[in-house]
Amino acid sequence: MRAVTPLGHAVFSLALRGAWKREDDADAMASARKPRAEAPPGRGPASPAAAGPAPAPSTGSLEVAAHGGRGPGVAVRRIAVLEHSDPDRHFVASAVREAGHEVIEFSLLRKFAQVLSAGEQFDLLLLALDGSPDVVWSAAKFLRRLAGESTPLLLLMRPEQLLGNKVVTSELADDFVLMPCEDCELVVRVFRVLASRAEAAKEVFCFGRFEFDPVGCTVSIDGHGTRLQPRQFELALFLFRHANRAYSREEIFRAVWGDAGPLGQTRTVDVHMTRLRKLLKMTGTKDVSLVSIRGFGYRLFMNTYPSA
Template identity: 30%
Template sequence: MLIALVEDDPIQAEMLALTLNSGGHESRVFHNSLSFFEALKATHFDLLLLDWNLPDYSGGMIVKWVRENVGWQIPIMIATAVDDEANVVAALKSGADDYLVKPIKPMEILARIEVLARRFKAIAPQVLHLGSYEIDTSQRLIRKAGQEIELTQKEFDLALFLFQHPGKLFSRMNLLEKIWGLNVEIDTRTVDTHISRLRKKLALDGQLQWQLTSVYGYGYRLESVVLATP
């Protein structure tokens, strides 16, 4: 798993990063909220591990912002020295999925990460929310600002895949294989055509914060135009 580790204490951050690495995870460390917000523009993380007390924004503000702007499909774990019932309740109510009190026990945090990964895999939401977009996987439809958008089957499959991986760059060939199959004999220009249609139908040009950007000669990425801080 790729884990975003937001921790202002360099020593604590290094210890946590080593622990995550020992469990087979990759981590990226951020010492303040602003650098973390900037990274979210281009990177899809599998889990967020946040300190509750940071120098710029509180953990509660960050969790609330992530839920409103990124969605509920990513697990959030709080790691803090604050061992207080009211704080635990506040963290969970704001949208966190787990709460750990420092000093962190290596085996415990790795086990909790494994539990969160299983839980999120098992109860993958039928409705995904990303800003003004709502993706209903059971009914296979997408709503833009509350309005249902008519899409073909492949357009929906492509949109769903991109909405499930905001910020991640995919090559044309990768998208072709994921949506149309490994052995399909279709030109990669098919991907370009479908991307163009999605941009128009879903207004993925930045009007509603999200846009489908192209990387010349390579592929596409769904990214936020402006990730406003809390």
């Protein structure tokens, strides 16, 4: 993954501010996105009129609906849908609900980011992001960082966003859907992404008495599991994988958060390390100790080496 310079972070912040400003302007003016070209029957809605009666407008807060019907053996997943357009969001949410999943709808990027920052976890993110490919890339990277690398991401994109695209989908998303689309295509893409991630996450990592399960972001000690926030889980897994080695704060931030970040971001590492140290203390184990190295970084000491 590419390193992001301070200038890159400034551009990234400006892009997000621009996206949030557009959301505020759209709400203030009560204007939605321009209607898309009319789609054939069975496809996503091209305009509010084509969508038919719609549910109550989303305010950007959690909207959990009852599960629809699902085939035997299909696991229910918790899926977040971010789409500013009410008709398009309702179309996507309805299609996914009919497949038997729990759907949480968001109309605002800012509200969605707040929920992720609070530690809310999802099995899949379905994201429709407004703007140019550069803005989509920045916003998707921002949300992926908040949700954690283990959370799959599927982009809902418009044709014009693919023009001049700098490999947005392969770098940041597991797949993408060109909108408008047929509901059956959307459901198939969702199934494929979930199945692919589940297959890749089947492996459980064992380090002495500690067992890491990427699927549920859980850490078990002698069979007693604790679920962590995605970023906390990735940090702990990184340290256990590289036990008994010292790493600087910058190296840890780059490995877990994806880039070097501005100088102030190393404070984020200290905050997460404090939480992890408290968690290790609560377990009562003496096999592992997390030591800070003044002016440099951290080292996780283990009495036993990883068995996997």
